[in-house]
Amino acid sequence: MIARSWKWIAATLLVAVVVHGASVFLLPRLIMIRTMVGIAKPAGINAIMHTPRSTWRSRGVVRPSPDLLYSICVYDLSAANGGVRVSTHDAPGTYWSVSVFDADTNNFHVLNDRQAKTGTDFLLIAAGTSVEAGPLPVIAAPTNRGIVLFRTLVNDETHIAEIDAARHYAACEPYRAAVR
Amino acid sequence: VEHHGSDDFLIPNTADRYSVSMNSVARRADGTFVVTLSKAQAEGNWIPVVGGRFDLTIRLYNPQAAVVTDPAHVALPTIKKVSCE
Numbered sequence: 001m002i003a004r005s006w007k008w009i010a011a012t013l014l015v016a017v018v019v020h021g022a023s024v025f026l027l028p029r030l031i032m033i034r035t036m037v038g039i040a041k042p043a044g045i046n047a048i049m050h051t052p053r054s055t056w057r058s059r060g061v062v063r064p065s066p067d068l069l070y071s072i073c074v075y076d077l078s079a080a081n082g083g084v085r086v087s088t089h090d091a092p093g094t095y096w097s098v099s100v101f102d103a104d105t106n107n108f109h110v111l112n113d114r115q116a117k118t119g120t121d122f123l124l125i126a127a128g129t130s131v132e133a134g135p136l137p138v139i140a141a142p143t144n145r146g147i148v149l150f151r152t153l154v155n156d157e158t159h160i161a162e163i164d165a166a167r168h169y170a171a172c173e174p175y176r177a178a179v180r
Numbered sequence: 181v182e183h184h185g186s187d188d189f190l191i192p193n194t195a196d197r198y199s200v201s202m203n204s205v206a207r208r209a210d211g212t213f214v215v216t217l218s219k220a221q222a223e224g225n226w227i228p229v230v231g232g233r234f235d236l237t238i239r240l241y242n243p244q245a246a247v248v249t250d251p252a253h254v255a256l257p258t259i260k261k262v263s264c265e
Binding site: 020054055056058062063065066067095112113116138155156157 | 182184187188189190191193196199200201202203204237238241242243
């Protein structure tokens with residue numbers, strides 16, 4: 001009787017460990033794979049896509065903000081031969097940010113208008129590699145694939161054309177340099 | 181302040197209204213504001229909702245340092261249920 005109970009307890013613990021492990025380690029990656037595939041389909045890889053302002057029809061990513069303009073880029077450092085250059089100009093008079101996520105949903109780098117008043121320009125490379133980046137700051141990505149998300153706040157509806165134009169200076173493209 | 185439905189997406193409405201912001205909200209003389217969330221169009225600040233659950237999110241961009249260091253003491257808007265179908 002006692003032996004049978006222990007078997008059930010052990011089986012339950014085993015299932016719990018497996019489910020917990022799958023949830024913690026696999027779910028974030030699966031979510032990112034699904035999201036990256038959905039973005040890369042229209043936008044491509046290592047290329048920026050400026051999405052229209054969110055409405056109720058925006059169903060790609062949950063909890064979109066109707067007051068932010070999103071530009072997005074799926075990066076793949078294995079396809080970039082050295083790195084991916086990420087840059088944006090300042091969007092005058094409003095909040096903007098650039099966030100970089102790895103393939104497990106971790107946000108490992110972020111900059112906003114307070115930290116980089118005139119915009120930002122940096123090189124994303126794979127962890128463990130190096131590249132001749134010149135004056136560019138270099139950010140090592142924990143995974144080869146991930147997402148760069150640019151957010152620009154529409155803080156004044158009368159200036160939406162200028163704000164939208166400013167975000168179009170953002171870029172996310174392969175950096176042509178040989179890895180050492 | 182913006183709203184999302186129970187599916188975590190913006191709530192469908194023909195007016196394409198989903199939020200109010202510090203620059204778009206109409207304020208009273210004392211600087212405070214009231215926003216109505218309802219199916220039927222309301223006077224003043226109005227965000228349309230449909231039946232069912234929804235939630236409200238307040239997003240603070242570039243807040244004062246005190247908000248970052250002590251977010252628990254931010255004076256958030258109050259929410260009052262006026263009626264229910």
